[in-house]
Amino acid sequence: MFDGLHMGHRQLLQQLVSCARERDGESVVLTFWPHPRIVLNNDPESLRFLTSLEEKTRLFSELEIDHLVIIPFTLDLAALTARQFTHQVLVGHIGMVHVVVGFNHRFGSDSRAVLPDYEGMGQEMGFGVTRVGAVSFCDLKASSTAIRNLLNKGNVEDAARLLTYPYRLTGRVVGGNRMGRTIQYPTANIEVEDPLKLIPAVGVYACRVMVMGRHYGGMMNIGFRPTLQSAVAVKTIEVHLFDFSGDIYSEEIVVEFIYRIRNEVQFAGLGALKAQLSEDEKVARELLAGYE
Ligand SMILES: Cc1cc2nc3c(=O)[nH]c(=O)nc-3n(C[C@H](O)[C@H](O)[C@H](O)COP(=O)(O)O)c2cc1C
Numbered sequence: 382m383f384d385g386l387h388m389g390h391r392q393l394l395q396q397l398v399s400c401a402r403e404r405d406g407e408s409v410v411l412t413f414w415p416h417p418r419i420v421l422n423n424d425p426e427s428l429r430f431l432t433s434l435e436e437k438t439r440l441f442s443e444l445e446i447d448h449l450v451i452i453p454f455t456l457d458l459a460a461l462t463a464r465q466f467t468h469q470v471l472v473g474h475i476g477m478v479h480v481v482v483g484f485n486h487r488f489g490s491d492s493r494a495v496l497p498d499y500e501g502m503g504q505e506m507g508f509g510v511t512r513v514g515a516v517s518f519c520d521l522k523a524s525s526t527a528i529r530n531l532l533n534k535g536n537v538e539d540a541a542r543l544l545t546y547p548y549r550l551t552g553r554v555v556g557g558n559r560m561g562r563t564i565q566y567p568t569a570n571i572e573v574e575d576p577l578k579l580i581p582a583v584g585v586y587a588c589r590v591m592v593m594g595r596h597y598g599g600m601m602n603i604g605f606r607p608t609l610q611s612a613v614a615v616k617t618i619e620v621h622l623f624d625f626s627g628d629i630y631s632e633e634i635v636v637e638f639i640y641r642i643r644n645e646v647q648f649a650g651l652g653a654l655k656a657q658l659s660e661d662e663k664v665a666r667e668l669l670a671g672y673e
């Protein structure tokens with residue numbers, strides 16, 4: 382489904398581009414939207430994704446793919462077998478002459494039972510097949526599930542290695558309880574646009590921030606702010622930008638996770654929190670200065 386467009390996907394796509402060039406053809410990537418697991422109601426509560434449709438489209442636009450085809454995933458489509466889908470959609474509509482598939486690729490209503498026999502179908506329907514193997518990096522397996530697991534543990538560094546870029550969140554800056562400024566650490570509260578977007582583990586991170594067309598270093602807290610002892614603990618995502626002052630309420634903001642700094646903790650009071658934030662700032666600035 383190309384969620385995240387990670388290292389493994391990229392290897393497959395490179396293979397696709399060179400296959401298309403060798404044949405003087407055009408490269409076509411197929412993906413479905415919404416994610417089949419949503420349409421098939423397969424564990425919707427825990428479903429979170431690395432990329433929104435918009436992010437996925439942007440990432441593809443940076444590659445040398447000729448066409449990105451986003452097929453609306455419906456129950457009717459889900460009812461097709463791998464063979465029917467290949468015949469009707471891939472060969473019939475798209476005119477596929479060669480397919481590049483991942484090592485574990487399955488699709489079709491019969492996907493649980495059999496791995497699609499591309500080679501057999503290819504001989505019969507007249508297309509070639511290239512299979513691409515699994516990709517690993519420093520003992521990490523490049524898969525969307527592995528990356529989701531890393532982010533759920535707060536390991537944004539390894540997630541970025543597998544993704545080939547830092548994980549990011551996009552949202553709007555919304556108002557908070559205006560406490561940050563009283564301790565000289567104003568923090569932009571972020572409302573994430575896509576409700577299905579995966580939010581990394583609770584904790585403090587050094588990040589890069591894009592807002593109003595400019596880039597900043599920053600430090601972010603994802604958590605429940607136990608020091609404030611609010612009556613209702615709501616998870617907030619907030620970022621303090623370095624070397625910035627001004628009003629960014631309701632602006633679009635993009636945050637890239639570069640390093641995890643520490644866990645969220647409950648401090649004795651605002652004085653102790655402020656002292657810790659000053660420590661975090663030092664650490665984050667140092668880490669970001671050495672980045673890239
Ligand atoms: C880098 C960073 C780290 C933070 N760490 C903690 C923490 O460990 N514990 C905590 O209770 N709050 C933490 N906070 C949240 C602050 O409590 C919060 O920013 C402050 O209360 C301001 O809230 P406001 O933006 O709603 O005014 C952190 C905030 C930032 C930006």
Ligand SMILES: Nc1ncnc2c1ncn2[C@@H]1O[C@H](COP(=O)(O)OP(=O)(O)O)[C@@H](O)[C@H]1O
Nearest residue numbers: 556557558559561562567568622626627629630
């Ligand atoms: N360096 C900065 N980092 C983040 N926000 C800043 C900064 N300087 C000014 N701001 C502004 O201050 C707001 C955050 O201040 P804060 O007192 O924490 O209020 P709130 O509780 O409404 O988030 C941000 O939404 C932004 O508009």
